[in-house]
Amino acid sequence: MVSITQRIKRLLGGDADDIRALDEQQTDDDTAGGARIGQLKREFAEHPSKGLTPARLYRILEEAEQGHLKAQHELFDDMEEKDSQIGADLGKRRQLAAELEWQIVPPDGANRAEKKATEQAAEVFSALEVEDLILDLGSGVGHGWANLELPWARDGAIRYIEQPILRPHSWFRLHPDDQNRITLRDHSATGDALWPLGWVQHRHRAKAGYIARMGLHRMLAWPYLFQNYALGDLAELLEIYGLPTVVGKYPRNATDKEKATLLKAVVSMGKDARGIIPEGMSVDFLEAAGKGSSADVYKTMMEWCERAKAKAILGGTLTSGTGEGTNTNALGNVHERGQMSLIRSDVRQYAGSIRRDILWPMAALNFGIERPQRAPRFYLDVGETEDLKVLAEVLPKYIDMGAQIPTWWFHEKSGIPKAQEGEEVLTKPAQPSPFGALTAAAAQRPRLAVLREDEPTRDGEEQAAQLATLEEAAAPAIEAQIDAIRTAVDEAESLEDLQARLVELAGELPLDDFAEIMGDALAAAQLAGRHDLLEEVR
Structure with a gap:
């Protein structure tokens, strides 16, 4: 029997040490590398957005391209926290994907093992908070990637995952020799390689580029910075010019002491809106000229930044409340379709990462499924x-x-x-047929045959002969009616014409012979009944 270690080596291309992820988490303090990695849990964010300048922002982005991701991703976290536009629009994009119904299906033409792997995966996911999992993976939209650590458990010989845990982006760095390889930050120059089977390594391609430049937040960083500058300038403008200018007037012969007294009163009024001055002096409140037009400049800059961020995150402005209010009905529908195309792309990327890093390892470990293409598939139903x-x-x-x-x-x-199979289905209600008389006539012969089969008792041969005689006698009358109806159907030009012909035909059908035969049949039945009664008395 193949051991779990041999199965990992053969199916997942690992060595014997890869099994560590099944029994412990790489970031636990008591693991082999815990002494080097445990310090990550005791770090505090440095909030690089404080005092951010264009030069400092450029330096942070450049350091990230060189492999040092900590400052960049702490800045990205600050942007979502401090900028309501970024936080709301990214939250909306993630939530729209997280609220979709999920399902796990087997691959096409699944064999018995693949079907069992699908059933086990569906059972595992039914115990998880799948919405939280999608929201955590959704952090990769802004950052470009997200790493979730996998806690493994077992039920007998069956291995399964518990709720994946999102680890902060600041815990990781890029390998200096490979810009598309992420490692855990430790005291080494390259970082600690992520354990196989221990992580969901989601790469979200919101924009093209390698890992350090893949995040949507890099596109949002500049509008975020410019809006902060505009907001600060607007706040300063309001602080200086928002209140009326206070001007004190003193007489020509005022002494230095009187001037000082007036200045003190003016300063006090500017802050407390009350004060006293000597008689003969006056204080005037003058409104600043042009303050409205100056504020409009900063507001225009802020509105441009908000629209730029909405376009980058949702693909348009009218689904985020930043539109200009023109043609909102028609353009809103267009922008909503663009937004849904982004959601469809997001959910396909989430599904790919879940299948690769969760569903396939469980299928490989438990059922020996060697090819990732034969692992169960995860879907989020976008309801198209x-x-x-x-x-x-x-x-x-x-x-x-x-x-x-x-x-x-x-x-x-x-x-x-x-x-x-076996489910009740909706069916079309039965419609009355214009050929009801024809159908009823054609049904007479089977009914006579059933009578012959249901009466095989006493004098069976004699009764069968009587029924055959009656059927033969009635045949010409029935055929005459059928021929008349068939002629009406052939000559009718429409259903309305057919209906009129049948109404006229009802009074012309040859019924005398048929009535005579029916009378004979009833008389024969009466005589047969009397015969049976006499036989019972005897």
């Missing part, structure tokens, strides 16, 4: 369905033209699930 009214109107036209449309496509586009 077509208008049912449009489908109902268009599909019949294409089918009439000869188009061969598969039923799975219809169910996918309409969002209507396919009925499983």
Whole structure:
């Protein structure tokens, strides 16, 4: 029997040490590397956004490209925390993905082991907070990546994961020899390599580039900085010019002491709005000229920054409340479609990381599934369905033209699930047929045959002969009625015309012979009943 260590080496390409992640977490203080890594948990953020300048921002971004990610990602955290526009729009984008319904399905043409792996994965995920998992992975939209540590547990021989834990981005750095390889920061020059099986290493391509430049926050950093400058300048303007200017006037022959007294009163009034001055002096309050137009300059700059951030995060402005208010109905629909295209891209990237780093390891360890392509697949249902009214109107036209449309496509586009075996389904209500008389007449012969089969008792041969005689006698009358109705159907030009012909035909059908035969049949039945009664008396 293949051991767990051998299975890891064969399926996941690791060595015997890779098994550590199944029994402990790499960031635990009591692990082999805990003495080097444990200091990460005792670090405090340095908040590089404090006193941020263009020169300092450029230096932070440049250091990140050289592998030192700590300052950049602490700045990104500050941006989400301090900027309500960035925090709200990114939160909306993450939440729209997290609230979607999830499902785990087997690969196409799954064998028995792959189906069992899918069932086990679905059971594991039903015990997780999947919404929290998606929100944690969503932090990669701004940062460009997210690393979640995996706690493993076991139930007998079955290995499974518990709730993944998002680790702060500031805990990591880039390997100096590989700009696309992330390591844990320690006291070494390269950092500690992440354990196989121990992490979900999500890379979110919100923009092109290698890891240090992949985050959307790098695009948002400059509007964030410019808006902070504009906001600071506006606050300073309001502080200086927001209040009326206080001017004190003194007489020509005022002494230095009187001037000092007036100045003290003016300063006190500017702060306390009250004071006293000697008689003969006056204080005037003058409104600053042009203060409104000066404030508009800063407001214009701030509004531009807000629109730039909304475009970068949501693909438009009208879904974030930063639009200019023109053509909001039409443009809002366009912007919403652009936003949904971003959400669809996000959920596909989340699903890929979950399948690669969670579903495949569980399937490989527990069921020996060697290829990642045969692992269970994780889906978030974005609910992309077509208008049912449009489908109902268009599909019949294409089918009439000869188009061969598969039923799975219809169910996918309409969002209507396919009925499983044994489930009750909706059916079309039965419509009254204009050929009811024809159907009833055609049904007479089977009913007579059933009577022959249901009465195989006493005098069976004699009764069968009687029924055959009656059926043969009634046949010409029934055929005459059927022929008359068939002629009406053939000659009718429309359903309305057919209805009128049948009404006229009702009084012309040859019923005399049929009535005579029915009378004979009833008389025969009466005589047969009397015969049976006499036989019972005897």
